Structures are given as structure tokens and as C-alpha cells.
Amino acid sequence: xxxxxxxxxxxxxxxxxxxxxxxxxxxxxxxxxxxxxxxxxxxxxxxxxxxxxxxxxxxx
Numbered sequence: 490x491x492x493x494x495x496x497x498x499x500x501x502x503x504x505x506x507x508x509x510x511x512x513x514x515x516x517x518x519x520x521x522x523x524x525x526x527x528x529x530x531x532x533x534x535x536x537x538x539x540x541x542x543x544x545x546x547x548x549x
Contacts, residue, residue, distance in 0.1 A: 498524055515539075 494514040501510055512527075514520045519539035521532040534542065 494520065496522070496527075 494516055496512040496514045498512050499510040510524050512522050512524045518536060519534040521534070523529055
């Protein structure tokens with residue numbers, strides 16, 4: 490669990506508190522979690538890997 494990190498909800502959630510989306514925390518590395526299960530599994534990316542992923546997704 491990562492209680493000391495700030496999490497930001499995806500802009501694709503359209504502000505719907507019950508919407509299905511992900512949250513990301515950027516602090517040295519990138520952590521991604523399901524917004525409906527904040528204590529569940531977290532995907533961790535190094536900063537370079539996160540930049541590459543975001544760049545690749547943006548090109549699709």
C-alpha cells in the first residue's frame with residue numbers, strides 16, 4: 490500500500506465518482522491503480538518506462 494502518495498484520477502472518468510477508471514501517482518516513479526480498489530494491486534513503472542508508455546499510447 491502507498492498511503493503517502495498523492496493520487497490523480499484519470500480525466501476519462503468524467504468526474505463520475507462511481508465511474509470505472511484508473512488513478513496514477515507520479516513521484517519519482519509512476520504507480521497505477523484501480524480507483525475502485527485503492528488498497529488493491531498497483532502497477533509500478535520507472536519514470537522512463539512511464540514516459541515511453543504514455544508516448545506510445547498517445548501515438549495510437
